[in-house]
Amino acid sequence: MTHQILRLDGRHSTVCIETEAGAAPVWRHYGARLGETAAGLMSAFEAAGLRRLAPASLDRLGGAPVFPCFGNGWPGAPALRASRDGRGPVQDLVLDRVERPGPQRAVLHLADPVSALAVRIFLELCPCCDVLSVRAELDNLGPGPLRVDALAAASVAVPPGLQEVGSHTGQWAHEFQWRREPVPAAGWCRENRTGRSSHAAPPACFLLGPATGEFAGEALGCQLAWSGNHRFALDRHDDGSLLLQAGEWLAPGEADLEAGATLATPAMHLAWSGRGLDGVSAAFHRFARRHVLRWPGGAMRPRPVHLNTWEAVYFDHDPETLRGLASQAAALGVERFVLDDGWFPARNHDRAGLGDWRPDPCKYPEGLGPLIAHVRALGMEFGLWVEPEMVNPDSGLFRAHPEWALQVEGRPLVLGRHQLVLDLSRPEVADDLFAQLDALLAGHPITYLKWDMNRDLAQACDGSGRAAWRNQTLAFYALLDRLRERHPQVEIESCASGGGRADLGVLARATRIWTSDNNDAAARVAIQSGALRLFPPEVLGAHVGPAPAHATGRVQGIDFRCAVACFGHMGVEANLLAMAPEERAALGGWLAFHKQWRGVLHGGAFHQGTSPSGLVWWLAQAGDRAVLAVITPDPPGFGCEPPLRLPPLGGTGGWRVRLVKQAGKPRARAEAGSPWLDALRGGGAWTTGEELALVGLPVPVMNAESVLVFTLEAD
Ligand code: DGJ
Numbered sequence: 001m002t003h004q005i006l007r008l009d010g011r012h013s014t015v016c017i018e019t020e021a022g023a024a025p026v027w028r029h030y031g032a033r034l035g036e037t038a039a040g041l042m043s044a045f046e047a048a049g050l051r052r053l054a055p056a057s058l059d060r061l062g063g064a065p066v067f068p069c070f071g072n073g074w075p076g077a078p079a080l081r082a083s084r085d086g087r088g089p090v091q092d093l094v095l096d097r098v099e100r101p102g103p104q105r106a107v108l109h110l111a112d113p114v115s116a117l118a119v120r121i122f123l124e125l126c127p128c129c130d131v132l133s134v135r136a137e138l139d140n141l142g143p144g145p146l147r148v149d150a151l152a153a154a155s156v157a158v159p160p161g162l163q164e165v166g167s168h169t170g171q172w173a174h175e176f177q178w179r180r181e182p183v184p185a186a187g188w189c190r191e192n193r194t195g196r197s198s199h200a201a202p203p204a205c206f207l208l209g210p211a212t213g214e215f216a217g218e219a220l221g222c223q224l225a226w227s228g229n230h231r232f233a234l235d236r237h238d239d240g241s242l243l244l245q246a247g248e249w250l251a252p253g254e255a256d257l258e259a260g261a262t263l264a265t266p267a268m269h270l271a272w273s274g275r276g277l278d279g280v281s282a283a284f285h286r287f288a289r290r291h292v293l294r295w296p297g298g299a300m301r302p303r304p305v306h307l308n309t310w311e312a313v314y315f316d317h318d319p320e321t322l323r324g325l326a327s328q329a330a331a332l333g334v335e336r337f338v339l340d341d342g343w344f345p346a347r348n349h350d351r352a353g354l355g356d357w358r359p360d361p362c363k364y365p366e367g368l369g370p371l372i373a374h375v376r377a378l379g380m381e382f383g384l385w386v387e388p389e390m391v392n393p394d395s396g397l398f399r400a401h402p403e404w405a406l407q408v409e410g411r412p413l414v415l416g417r418h419q420l421v422l423d424l425s426r427p428e429v430a431d432d433l434f435a436q437l438d439a440l441l442a443g444h445p446i447t448y449l450k451w452d453m454n455r456d457l458a459q460a461c462d463g464s465g466r467a468a469w470r471n472q473t474l475a476f477y478a479l480l481d482r483l484r485e486r487h488p489q490v491e492i493e494s495c496a497s498g499g500g501r502a503d504l505g506v507l508a509r510a511t512r513i514w515t516s517d518n519n520d521a522a523a524r525v526a527i528q529s530g531a532l533r534l535f536p537p538e539v540l541g542a543h544v545g546p547a548p549a550h551a552t553g554r555v556q557g558i559d560f561r562c563a564v565a566c567f568g569h570m571g572v573e574a575n576l577l578a579m580a581p582e583e584r585a586a587l588g589g590w591l592a593f594h595k596q597w598r599g600v601l602h603g604g605a606f607h608q609g610t611s612p613s614g615l616v617w618w619l620a621q622a623g624d625r626a627v628l629a630v631i632t633p634d635p636p637g638f639g640c641e642p643p644l645r646l647p648p649l650g651g652t653g654g655w656r657v658r659l660v661k662q663a664g665k666p667r668a669r670a671e672a673g674s675p676w677l678d679a680l681r682g683g684g685a686w687t688t689g690e691e692l693a694l695v696g697l698p699v700p701v702m703n704a705e706s707v708l709v710f711t712l713e714a715d
Helices: 040-044 276-292 319-332 369-377 396-400 427-443 469-486 521-532 558-566 581-603 675-681 689-694
Strands: 004-009 013-019 026-032 080-083 094-102 105-112 117-125 131-140 147-157 164-171 174-182 188-192 204-208 219-224 230-236 242-248 262-264 268-273 306-308 336-339 381-386 448-451 491-494 512-514 540-544 569-572 605-610 616-622 625-632 654-663 685-688 706-714
Touching: 004 040, 004 105, 004 117, 013 105, 013 117, 013 268, 026 147, 026 268, 080 117, 131 147, 131 276, 147 219, 147 268, 174 521, 204 242, 204 276, 219 230, 219 242, 219 276, 268 276, 276 605, 306 319, 306 540, 319 336, 319 369, 319 581, 336 448, 369 381, 381 427, 427 469, 469 491, 521 540, 521 558, 521 605, 521 616, 540 558, 558 569, 558 581, 558 625, 558 654, 558 706, 569 581, 581 616, 581 625, 581 654, 654 675, 654 689, 675 685, 685 689
Parallel strands: 306 336, 306 569, 336 381, 381 448, 448 491, 491 512, 512 540, 540 569
Antiparallel strands: 004 013, 013 026, 080 147, 094 105, 105 117, 117 131, 131 262, 131 268, 147 242, 164 174, 164 204, 188 230, 204 219, 219 268, 230 242, 605 616, 616 625, 625 706, 654 685, 654 706
16 A cells, blocks of 8 residues: 555644655545544545546546646646647646645645656645645746646645535625525636736635535635636536636736746635534634734734725815814724825826826925824824826826836727726836835825725736736735835735725735725625625725715615624725714714724624525624624515524623614514513623524514614623
């Protein structure tokens, strides 16, 4: 018996890969944590010996390869598509050796001397987060260049029975729309070629069983830590099983390797859970908190409440008005004032100015200093909007360097929002942008940048005519890394017309995602719920916008707008000076509530669910404190609500439940003479976690656009 089982263990999951020198490693198990002695079947039998070959099939592998190749005899999609001068498309990367750099880490060294290629597959199963991270590196050991058309970050055998796929779709102002569908017989594929992680197909998907729900059943989630083009595919095989493959989507030529060069993929992060979607999201949240986010100073401090000027003033920057806005914001409890688009020369509309990152002398004759000083004197931090990757043809930068824009020689320029994309991979471009941003940050006490990106990449070719999507993403990362190194105290927000660049790659450099340009609170419920499947609430910007909402024209009450924004990283994006005094007072109350509970909201375990009647609920729990929002986004589905069952809160004692905030009204009669609601609003009602989980919390039926906010404290 020469085969061996490589085993990695998480808290609740185990990975077993069959390895044998000279053979392709194959998946044997990725799923529930196995007991220590559970290796009998796997160590005694090889995958191939367990499988009867189908009639008319090749004598091929018995299991799904960790790195499928044409040469393995695997008929599905290969992890690598490469050739040399049109020759040698068949690789056979087999195991050379296994390296174990740590108990739950392994590197599979694969080699194919005939193709003169070597591949390393890095695997790590984090024992505290239960997240399996996989990535690959490819070496071109041949004497000549290698054309690389595809290199998957990972190819993973999907646990049998998971035949539904959950993913996010969307568009501008309608991001993170959750969608669940059976995997078609022919498999499933999502590709993104926008040059950012995109509104339509963020780099993530979930595999689910027919009985998998929010809190029960088997689920596998996966996210690619990459902000550029990507491809996710589910390839189906003749036994009905699925192989999940994800990686960069490569344009022709952009990842070709010179002799001796190496190509590295981004990491794919996977989470398996036996307790439904909630288990996967919990793993992703833990992983982002512990291993991805890099906070200035090394640890998250209470997330400052924002005032963002965009929907308040747009391009109409009048320093006097902005000072008034800042004063009003500070009076309401805002802690960070973010000056959005419109502060630099010629930026009176979106047709000019991008590229010239200095204050507009007309709007700010004395520079930004006086406004920043005013903001800071009010006790707030100052943040600034920038969109460094972009340039308007009508700008000083473009007039001086038209060749700096990505373009195809001989073709008309393709504009998006009147702007072009700068080729960040040119050192002189990156240096110029770094110098401009460095001057701003060095010259002012700015502790926050909202980094925007408002168009897709198209005609993304560099000066030599080569495809530039990939290099652009790498150069974007490098620029952020360089800035963060020079200004470690500065936090960065990732925005791309809302949530168009939201992924674990950018979150290693940014600490906030602007979730959506849609501040309509009813629309936001689905957007935030979708985003929460992937990311923890403290990185999801959520603002109280004006009424009517600018993205939809719908009017919502101030309490409803505040309640929904309260469950993310809260901010305000409305003209406070034009708000009615009672609205401002209500807003101030919600900001204070958010601050009182943000330790729980931003550090605790976050759960979400929907009720049979269409209620949406969000629950954050940190130890003996929890806060719960029960949201009625649309007219309720039932005449009265069934009790709302919550996930187990843990602990042995009881819980005191209080109804502390309310947006919207109960339906007629729902509230009349309810001792239960009176108790909840008074000293609270005592119950146990078991009752809340098994019997449920009685809630009144509410009108559309309502939220009930409960606190739960161990008692
Ligand atoms: C798009 C962003 O998503 C908005 O929040 C705002 O910053 C505008 N760009 C400014 O142009």
